[in-house]
Amino acid sequence: MVMNKFSEQRLKEIDNVISRFPDGKQKSALLPVLHMAQEDFGGWLSVETMDYVASLLNILPIEVYEVATFYSMYNLKPVGKYVFEVCQTGPCMTRGSESIIQYIEEKLGIKAGETTSDGLFTLKTVECLAACGYAPMMQMGKSYKEHLTKEKVDSIIEECRNHAAKNN
Amino acid sequence: MARKLLLEKIGIEGIRYYDAYRKSGGYASVEKVLKTMSPDDVTNEVKKSGLRGRGGAGFPTGMKWGFLAKPQGVPRYLICNADESEPGTFKDRYLMEHIPHLLIEGLIVSSYAVGSNCTYIYIRGEFGWIVDILEQAIAEAKNNGWLGKNILGSGFDCEIYVHPGAGAYICGEETALLESLEGKRGNPRIKPPFPALKGLYDCPTVVNNVETLSAVVPIINYGSEEYAKIGIGKSAGTKLISACGNISKPGVYEIEMNISVEEFIYSDEYCGGIANGRRLKACVPGGSSVPILPANLLLKTAKGETRMMTYESLSDGGFITGSMLGSGGFIVYDEDQCIVRNTYSFSRFYRHESCGQCSPCREGTGWMKKILWNIETGKGKIKDIDLLFSIQSKIEGNTICPFGDAASWPVAAAIRHFRDEFEWHVTNAEEAQRRNYGLAGYAEPLKVAAS
The missing domain is CATH 3.40.30.10 (Glutaredoxin)
Known part of the structure; x- marks a missing residue:
């Protein structure tokens, strides 16, 4: 399976979101970045996608899972178009x-x-x-x-x- | 026509965009405060205006600002709560969609007052298109020198960022919002410490609702005295009411807080009466969390006085015979609506939205939903009604945040005022599947005890 990756353009957007927060508080960007991931990677968040987001924000995968499972807008299984x-x-x-x-x-x-x-x-x-x-x-x-x-x-x-x- | 302060310019063509907004006098309050007032002057004006939090709690805004700790060298944050999710409430959305610069203007003035150089608008994630509208407004404001470094040469720096949530009612609770903004689950924090001391990233923080922050603009422009003259007593100024349910004209209305509930429902200036010639049965006047009132307690208080659209009058009688102005989410029910089904629907909502931290709320909301479904579908017993009342009373006051209360109050009030409708569902289970209980005696005038 080919691993999903954000485009260069998206990575710039993500850097821009991270820059809105103080140094070391990049975790604050998690919700917006998960929205982008869901939009770019087929409308839902696979474990691979969540792990990828964790690596981008330099946080633990579990920190992403606990957030993704809490908010109702994140789909944890595939959805229709x-x-x-x-x-x-x-x-x-x-x-x-x-x-x-x-x-x-x-x-x-x-x-x-x-x-x-x-x-x-x-x-x-x-x-x-x-x-x-x-x-x-x-x-x-x-x-x-x-x-x-x-x-x-x-x-x-x-x-x-x-x-x-x-x-x- | 009632005086409009927030929606005064709503009819101007292109008001969503900077040019039209500026041409109609927009951003004058920023000029006024940065050139002629100190931050404390602004806070005092807001205190004197009598403005109270428009998100639901009604806490005096200026006083909230006054509590903010100001240790040297520690940043302070202003957060705009745009996580509008209380069923019945859609007023903040209306402001942000139609006149976004009013909020941006209010945010700059308020940021100056509390000393926030970095201000976040936490908006519910479902409002995706409003995020775009706000970001455009922020970019326009910045291009025209109202945001950024050293605004108007005053030495005050301010940036505003829009931050989307992701579908969680609880994030409207201010400490859950802060957790969410830090990239965590929206679990409310134990207070104290209050956000005024330890908020975002443990720094002093003020969280205010969209409508509250927008109201700062007319307060600065017209002066606190003018603002305080509108309304009755401690219900100063104008309030946005989002009206929905079985009325002729659902929508968002700006009222002066000096009109009666009856006028609001029946006047053509507002709701235009009950739709389709039906009769009024009940109303939840301030968002799903506040007690539902039958028609006879809605239009008049238990003392027989005219019920007014003010904080005080709507809560007259406490929770026994009154309700609350809350967020201004005004839900009207006609004679064809089933109170049991409606209460079930709200319980399902609270069950879905409970964050799960506190066991009384986590377990209790699910239990209430289940019992209400049983009663609604003809499988209830009379003792279930008492059990329901008992469960809600054990959630209320026993949770970290006010969500537990918010989940309990609608159930308590529905049983308190509509007990016979609940009992009818149990004793006439079959019939209750075919028809609704109807208006019954809920609109009949109450006998007022001679005091």
């Missing part, structure tokens, strides 16, 4: 998030927590994303999809499929 993270907390629930989750499950033929067999979609249920006034909603990558309806879900899935077909 498009990850739907639908908020299920109270305010979204009062505006119909449960039926949106059910609809996506039926449409994609998977349960929350699963990935479609073509590797395109992962559905996750998540807790409050601070979008309660625009409920129901989900996060997809770096953006929020708000005021969800079944029609809107249809068009998001369609867009993803088109995007995947073009970028194959």
Whole structure:
């Protein structure tokens, strides 16, 4: 297996993040660097990736594992190309998030927590994303999809499929 | 129209960017403090304004700054808490997305006041696109001489950095935030020592919410006296309320803290009433952690007085008949909502977000979630309701950080005010799977005892 490595450009970005903290406090850069690793290395953090991040920040692998397992945004197993993270907390629930989750499950033929067999979609249920006034909603990558309806879900899935077909 | 201080300029085209912001008078407060005021002058202005922490606790901001230790040769840090995660709350996000320079301006003034040359905005990781907006605003401010070395020739240096979290509600607790910023799990620290003495890297640190730091700008621009005139008593100034749930117009509203809860819900200037002609059943007025109130205790206090949108009035009656203004996350429930299911949803949230350090919280949140699910799905027993109340009472006050309280209060209040709905779920298990309990008597006027 070929070991994942950051590009030169990314390594510069990482140096820039480290420079924001006092000397010897490079561990502070861990969360941002893990975000970059997840983005660059297939949407999740393998043990190899975490060990690599540890070596870059000159900290112990266990210091990376304990952080990666604590925060919900880090995926510790492979995910689909498009990850739907639908908020299920109270305010979204009062505006119909449960039926949106059910609809996506039926449409994609998977349960929350699963990935479609073509590797395109992962559905996750998540807790409050601070979008309660625009409920129901989900996060997809770096953006929020708000005021969800079944029609809107249809068009998001369609867009993803088109995007995947073009970028194959 | 109510007076706007934070959202005053929100309608100006291009206000997200430096040019429009500057043209409309932006960064005037930085000029004012760096040229005419000492750091202590700024702190005193904030003290006199009566500004209280807008993140939820409502602690006086100027006083918090005053506690900061200032040993020679040790750096001090200002941290902006942008880890907005309290269910029902989405106001900080609104400010940062639409008028990011207001926060940057407030951060420069506040950094000057507390003596922070290196200031971090700790933002929840899910707000990825807002990180970009803030970084652009910071770069614009720096290019125009508002950040960096020797700002406006004053001798004051300041850098601001945006730091994303990675999905953990607990990091909104200030010591968990500091742990996270140090690259660790977000486990809250035992206090004392408080961050004012030992915070980031064991240095004196102040952590303030986005809205709090933004409010420093109008306080400096208009003066503390003007600011303190708005609102009622110790609820000075304006407050952002993020309104959601079953209302006609969900969104973020800036209110003067002198209007009634009824006006806020029913006026077209704000929520525009309950959606679809339904009736009001209940409300969580300050984010998921604060006690839920039935309609009859929401609009009027137990004494029969009009309930106002102030810290004092919303907490009138304590936790027996009152609630809290909290973060301003205002969640409204109509007659079709099930209080048991909603309480279960909140319990699931707290179960998911408990950091796991303290056993009462780690075990208790999971236990409460389980019992609530049983009641909701028709497998509950009457004694479960008392057990639930007992569990929450044993979490409250028995944990390192206030998360335990935050997980307990919604359960306690739901049982306190909606016990008959819980009992109905147990005694009419089958029917409860088909329909909701409805409004019942929750909007009927309370009999006020003659005192």
